[in-house]
Amino acid sequence: MMMNKETIKRLKKKSCQLKIDVIDMIHTAQSGHPGGSLSAADIVTALYFHFMKIDPEDPSWPDRDRFILSKGHACPIWYAALARHGFFKKDELKKLRRIDGILQGHPDMNKTPGIDMTTGSLGNGLGAGVGMALSAKYLKKDYYTYVVIGCSEHNEGVLWEAALCAAKFSLDNLLAIVDYNKLQLDGYNEEVLPIEPIVDKWVSFGFYVQRIDGHDMSAIIEAVENARSKKNMPSVIIADTVKGKGVSYMEDVCSWHGKAPDDSQYKKAIDELKEGLA
Amino acid sequence: MKTAYTREGYGHEIVELGKADPNIVVLEADISSSTKTCYFAEKFPERFFNVGVSEQNEVMVAAGLASTGLTPFLSTYSVFSSMRACEQVRTFICYTNLNVKIAVSHGGLTPCTDGVTHQATEDLGIMRIMPNMTVIAPTDYNMSRAAVRAAANTKGPFYLRFTRDKLPVIYDKDMDFEVGKSIRLKDGADGTIISSGDMTHIALEAADLLDKEGIDVRLIDMPTLKPIDRPAIIEAAKDTGAIVTAEDHQINGGLGSAVAEVLVENYPIPMARIALPDTFARSGEYRELLDMYGMGPSHIASAVKDTIKRKP
Numbered sequence: 249m250m251m252n253k254e255t256i257k258r259l260k261k262k263s264c265q266l267k268i269d270v271i272d273m274i275h276t277a278q279s280g281h282p283g284g285s286l287s288a289a290d291i292v293t294a295l296y297f298h299f300m301k302i303d304p305e306d307p308s309w310p311d312r313d314r315f316i317l318s319k320g321h322a323c324p325i326w327y328a329a330l331a332r333h334g335f336f337k338k339d340e341l342k343k344l345r346r347i348d349g350i351l352q353g354h355p356d357m358n359k360t361p362g363i364d365m366t367t368g369s370l371g372n373g374l375g376a377g378v379g380m381a382l383s384a385k386y387l388k389k390d391y392y393t394y395v396v397i398g399c400s401e402h403n404e405g406v407l408w409e410a411a412l413c414a415a416k417f418s419l420d421n422l423l424a425i426v427d428y429n430k431l432q433l434d435g436y437n438e439e440v441l442p443i444e445p446i447v448d449k450w451v452s453f454g455f456y457v458q459r460i461d462g463h464d465m466s467a468i469i470e471a472v473e474n475a476r477s478k479k480n481m482p483s484v485i486i487a488d489t490v491k492g493k494g495v496s497y498m499e500d501v502c503s504w505h506g507k508a509p510d511d512s513q514y515k516k517a518i519d520e521l522k523e524g525l526a
Numbered sequence: 527m528k529t530a531y532t533r534e535g536y537g538h539e540i541v542e543l544g545k546a547d548p549n550i551v552v553l554e555a556d557i558s559s560s561t562k563t564c565y566f567a568e569k570f571p572e573r574f575f576n577v578g579v580s581e582q583n584e585v586m587v588a589a590g591l592a593s594t595g596l597t598p599f600l601s602t603y604s605v606f607s608s609m610r611a612c613e614q615v616r617t618f619i620c621y622t623n624l625n626v627k628i629a630v631s632h633g634g635l636t637p638c639t640d641g642v643t644h645q646a647t648e649d650l651g652i653m654r655i656m657p658n659m660t661v662i663a664p665t666d667y668n669m670s671r672a673a674v675r676a677a678a679n680t681k682g683p684f685y686l687r688f689t690r691d692k693l694p695v696i697y698d699k700d701m702d703f704e705v706g707k708s709i710r711l712k713d714g715a716d717g718t719i720i721s722s723g724d725m726t727h728i729a730l731e732a733a734d735l736l737d738k739e740g741i742d743v744r745l746i747d748m749p750t751l752k753p754i755d756r757p758a759i760i761e762a763a764k765d766t767g768a769i770v771t772a773e774d775h776q777i778n779g780g781l782g783s784a785v786a787e788v789l790v791e792n793y794p795i796p797m798a799r800i801a802l803p804d805t806f807a808r809s810g811e812y813r814e815l816l817d818m819y820g821m822g823p824s825h826i827a828s829a830v831k832d833t834i835k836r837k838p
Contacts, residue, residue: 380593382591409577
């Protein structure tokens, strides 16, 4: 499909806006996970502002597309997308992780409108996605289920249980997107627990696999469209990303996994990200 | 006395529920002929999901299904749902408060000859700790059917623990089962035995032994461990002054602990707990194991006599 340049431009801008929200939230809270939120920003933006069939007025609409952020610690990007859609007031973003807010440190489906599944314990999101996709098949509904998975989640056995299961049931209404930023808490995947060859692994588990630049909006859209038209098998997109993408001093730096910027770092981050809004 | 499998009660009832409600779906982890979900599989293949030997994923898939409004019953052995998949149950079923029914077989020492790996002797304590979870260990075939119906008709997470071997059928087909309500099987004034699950028929035997010695005990069947029937426990304490619990579980965390918690906060009286004495069991026949670990009818009867002696 010919990519509409205006669409791409709009989505890139939107992604920038969400990243600014992320930095704002984490700076205000002085707690949270910026690195993995920023690496997933373009993927989340493409899904929430181009693909997903959702209704902010009716967050539990039975026919809505489902989204699971299996790497739940990156929830600031999810919260930003939901707030920008109007699932809740944007002011809530200032109360991330606070006792008087609705935005938990990790996503909670009972406290936050628009959150389809509680996450935060790694490796589990794909299995929940399998359940949602199976339900759609059984109930003959045409909603689609998207699951964003972090690279370190590939360390968890239950992820692979879910992968086997998705293939068994030929869940062509399920798409996993791997936010492959190559970093986990203690260092690079290759040092902590190697997960390569990641494409071969997913292929051997019975998935339709595409590998793309996870910050190339056109590539993301094209890959999601390809996946959605693939029949009789689940899909995965391995999206090569950069942890901390968009904030120079955070990019590919492990220590920005779960740390809040101080005031001067915050200003620098916002200045850099604002360039993307121009 | 007629005997039947509690797990078969589940297997039969889930088919009946499935006929009436298309939202009932069943998840299985490769042991359908053992958990008796095989009947449902045969009748409703389009909503029977065998996920293989992957209990953690089984719980996650159940969470996903329930989030869309379906009512999943999830089956495997008690030991695996409560421990292999413990964190998934805690975070994705209990914390989310999703409408998932964990209906599992081979509770307690009942998979006796299989040995410790298959015996579920910690499950009730684990499940009882979890907020939002209702915990039931049905006593016989008919109660199993009634408990499955009650679980299907009540929103929220349930843990239903069935057992391996046939058990005496104590209750009628149309018994009145209510979640959180105990049943007084025998009245008595000298002391009370409170039992659950497969230990209730053992407790009945103990009551007979005591009867022969002229000791008149009340016997309370307590299938719901959570929420526990506090009024019945307090009433028994006031009326009889001595309580002995009997359960097929570790001595810590299960029925005995639950009853002790109620007593100590409300009406402390002499009490004793009959259960697996903080140890792992071994392979052997069911009755041999009960004898070896001090859980047989005579052990319960002795504990009752000792406890009665401790009355002030």
